[in-house]
Amino acid sequence: MKRLSENTTDLLKEIKAEAAELPQKKRRDFLLNGLKLSVGSALAATVGTAMAGKESLPPNVPVWSRKLGRGVVSVPYGHPSKHESDVVRRTVDWLTADSISSISMTPLHEMKGIITPSGLVFERYHAGVPEVNPDDHRIIINGMVDRPLILTMDQLMSFPSESVINFLECPANGGMEWRGTQMEALQFTHGMLSCCEWTGVKLSTLLDEVGIQKGAKWLLAEGADGAGMSRSIPLEKALDDTLVVYAQNGEMLRPEQGYPVRLFNPGWEGNTSIKWLRRLEIGDKPWYQREETSKYTDLMPDGTARKFSFVQETNSVITSPCPEKPMMHRGIHHLEGIAWSGRGKIKRVDVSLDGGVSWQTAKLKGLVLSKAITRFGMEINWQGEPLLLQSRAIDETGYVQPTLSQLREARGSNSIYHKNSIHTWMLDKDGTVSNVQLG
Amino acid sequence: MYNWVKKYFHVLVLIFAAQGFIASSAFAKEPGYYGLGRIATEEEIAGWDIDIRPDGQGLPVGSGSVSQGEGIFDAKCAVCHGDFGEGEGRWPALAGGIGTLTEDRPEKTVGSYWPYASTLWDYIHRAMPFTAPQSLTDNETYALTAYVLYLNEIIDDEDFVLSRDNFAEIEMPNKDGFFIDNRPDVINIACMENCKDPSKIKVTSAIKGITPLKHLEQTAAETENKVDSTKRGMGVYEQSCAMCHDSGLAGAPIVGDNKLWVDRIAQGMELLVEHATNGFTGDAGMMPAKGGNPSLSEEDLVAAVEYMVSQSR
Structure with missing residues (x-):
């Protein structure tokens, strides 16, 4: 050579x-x-x-x-690195007839901490995103009130503000899997869930300002979108922790989230937090709108249906590993997941590696807030053995997240909404993770 | 307590006075306290107050017949909902399904499921047709409501005219089919040990190929490579290396004994692979080239060395 x-x-x-x-x-x-x-x-x-x-x-x-980077305001409103282009909302086309009345999911497998960035909050529209001009937007409060009011955005934002960190979840989250597994990734099994800081005016402040009349029990919230999206809310909730929200994660709401103003009912079905809010009417009875009769009611095996099932019950899921985040090596892993409850704080999360035969209590990480996403973690030493991974959350009321069999036993398989059962990931010996159900 | 308050009443008054705004903000305000916004006019409210309740509250004056409704339906609704309300594609079916709510595949339509006809009037008027919401007149809405009720055989007279006056007479078949939220309806127990019989766990595997997964392919391929390599490495090790490296024969560093490996690993993979490939004689003993198996491919050899290192860290 x-x-x-x-x-x-x-x-x-x-x-x-x-x-x-x-x-x-x-x-x-x-x-x-x-x-x-x-x-x-x-x-x-x-x-x-x-x-x-x-x-x-x-x-x-x-x-x-070895060279200079770009200067200030070359990008006046910052956005994520181009290397993060995979971190996006995704939808499943066959779920709905059209993208204008549809839903997308948050990439939960890529989320850190408890706050969902505004641009990644899951979307649910009934008639697309209206382009509302805030200067021409008004909120009317009418019905059983002493002083029916009309407010501009500036006037609304002059009321004392409050900020909360709460999750927002569609009651159909996981609803495709009552009969069996259908979704191959965490983003699709649990991604109708986000958690943000929300800033606005307490609805009770506005109700004080208009003066609620004797005998009033319900409130109708109505959106300015093409669906005139509307829901009846019991006054008890409205006077408790409901907010009229105009900001999210420190800035005005994104158009997808109801710009310039939405209702926000902490811990309740996402659709009750009416976006692009234009009107609140006070009354003595519920209105039985389409989205609380035809939809968002839960059909039972005997043919009757649960109505006004507002609360999002305690739920949890392991986010690492998950189908999108397989095990890449043997040895020590920090298993991680999220838990949330519409009834209050997460008190405890247990993890099972053997499909629910035995359980260990995981550690709650970071902020543990009422009606907010709460992170949990646990160290495991994985040597390539197949595992059936589950998490089981318990909230401060003592409610224990149920199994899917228990839910099916009580509700059958046709109730679509409120499937908050313990979720199972099967970790194969090759490190891949798949969505399974246990019989 | 009460006596104490009486005794120090003047002090409390001072405290409240000093705290002024803070103290007052803790209680409900009188209507108009902030004085923000203005009283809405009746005209303004009338333009936006479009909701209809089951008891008929909100229904405007007006009327429409089944046959008028049929004409509007064919022109504006049938494209999505089908000629007979059966629903095109994934668009909602409006008719049929009566008696199916207890079946395995229930059909929830206006006739089989909706408890109140007012919901139909309200929704058609506020949100339909899908591409032109709030474009129908009150009379058109009465006519369409009548026609959809006719499609569901809730109205059986083709000449029926629905109006505010006779609206309350409409009774929906499933009006008593709903009950108020009674959850929690399921009680789980936080069992910690021996919670079920492991031999009875049956795994239902996922249906493949119906969710969009392009973003996963890359990660999966990487995992496959990684896992393949681990598997291959273990296989090669068992075949060609274990004889010495399991036992320490000929001074071979025993796999899994970190003390024997820490300095070797520190020399770097490149050198370890070179020694394994070409053989090496050191203070501790002798490593034959490719462990004495000349047919070993470079790829297999590297996999074996990586495996041994991974087990000995």
């Missing part, structure tokens, strides 16, 4: 050093390609090829450290 020039020998060393960093299949291809090229004549070109992708790793000085 012809002796290589000194330059070529150095180059080979470089190629070999870089190849050491690669996974082995890529490494072999890389070594082969590198060698083929370096022995050939196009030496100059080879340097570029060999260095591509690795030139920023130590001991080299990274590319971005």
